[in-house]
Amino acid sequence: MLSLSGVRVAYGRIEAVRGVDLTVGAGEFVGVVGSNGAGKTSLMRAIAGVVRPAGGTIRFDGADVTGRKSHEMVARGLAMVPEGRMVFADQTVRDNLILGSYTRIGRDDPGIAADMDKVLGLFPRLAERIDQLAGTLSGGEQQMLAIARGLLSRPKLLVIDELSLGLAPKILDLLFPVLTALNREGLSILLVEQMASYALSVTARTYVMENGRVILEGASAQVAADPRVLDAYLGRRDAA
Ligand SMILES: Nc1ncnc2c1ncn2[C@@H]1O[C@H](COP(=O)(O)OP(=O)(O)OP(=O)(O)O)[C@@H](O)[C@H]1O
Ligand SMILES: [Mg+2]
Incomplete structure (x- = not known):
């Protein structure tokens, strides 16, 4: 589905991503973790076509898409939920969702209506607030909206940058199962x-x-048991 080889991202003289190989298979659920400034967002922005890679190759759904712009990536089936969510605060929940479907408007209106029903079923809190301005939603609801908006482009691959940022565990317990369910249906x-x-x-x-x-990759259970990960990210120094 997605395959990166030697991808680099630079901002002037700052090299944020220094040669990353990464793959996501069809139907796979893959994570990227790392501390502040590790280059995670920069890598996602390169994948989504928001920044042009300074080097390397990105293949998506069978094509070389290196350097392609974000609107083309959306049309090809890649949806990104950016860090900070970036919902349109002064537009309603409904209008934000419609914006997510823009590549399909006029070509697949029945499909859009069906997907609208589906995402509102996944996130009943959005259904209750459909005519509310997005800026008045809670952080968790805005994240639901950002995910729902991404789903309305009917993606093959959903990229989410910092799902949990600023959210309470109670909201995360609602959000993670939705992702798991979407993945079980075949979404990468x-x-x-x-x-x-x-x-x-x-x-x-x-x-x-x-x-x-x-610096490390593998089955999540294996990565979770790696002393470097236990030490740096899971806060269980003694267990290492
Ligand atoms: N637009 C930019 N201009 C210049 N430098 C940038 C820009 N965006 C990111 N950087 C730098 O690139 C490096 C990687 O940043 P990036 O945001 O990709 O990391 P991250 O892993 O997503 O961090 P965080 O966990 O804080 O979100 C950092 O040193 C950062 O300061
Ligand atoms: Mg980031």
Whole structure:
């Protein structure tokens, strides 16, 4: 589904991503963890076509998409829920959702209506607030909206950057099962997550990034048991 080889991202002289290889298979649920500034967001922005990679190759759904712009990536089936959610605060929940379907408007209106029903079923809190301005939603509800908006492009791969940012555990206990259910239906998911314990428990495979590089990858259960991960991210020094 997605395959990165030697991907680099630079901002002027700052090298945020220094040659990353990463894959997400069809139907796979893959995590990326790592400390602040490791380059996770920069990598996701390269994948989604928001920044142009300074080097390397990105293949998606059978095509070389290196350097393609974000709108083309959406049309090809990649949806990104960006760090900080970026919902349109002064628009209603409904209008935010409609914006998510923009690549399909006029070409697949019955499909959009069906997907709208589906995402509102996944997130009943959004259904109750459909005419409310997105800026008045709680952080958790905004994250639900950002995910729902992404789903309305009917993606093959959903990329989520920092699902848990600023959210209470109670909300996360609502959100993670939705992702698991979507993945079981066949959606490929790439999840960047600071709360490593959550990410490692829901994903099948995990990459650990440090200083722009992947320092460890493997089955999530194996990564979770690695002393470096226990030490740095799971706060269980003694267990290591
Ligand atoms: N637009 C930018 N211009 C210049 N430098 C940037 C820019 N965005 C990120 N960086 C730098 O690139 C490096 C990687 O940042 P990035 O946001 O990708 O990391 P991250 O792993 O997502 O961190 P966090 O966990 O805090 O979200 C950092 O040193 C950061 O300061
Ligand atoms: Mg980030």
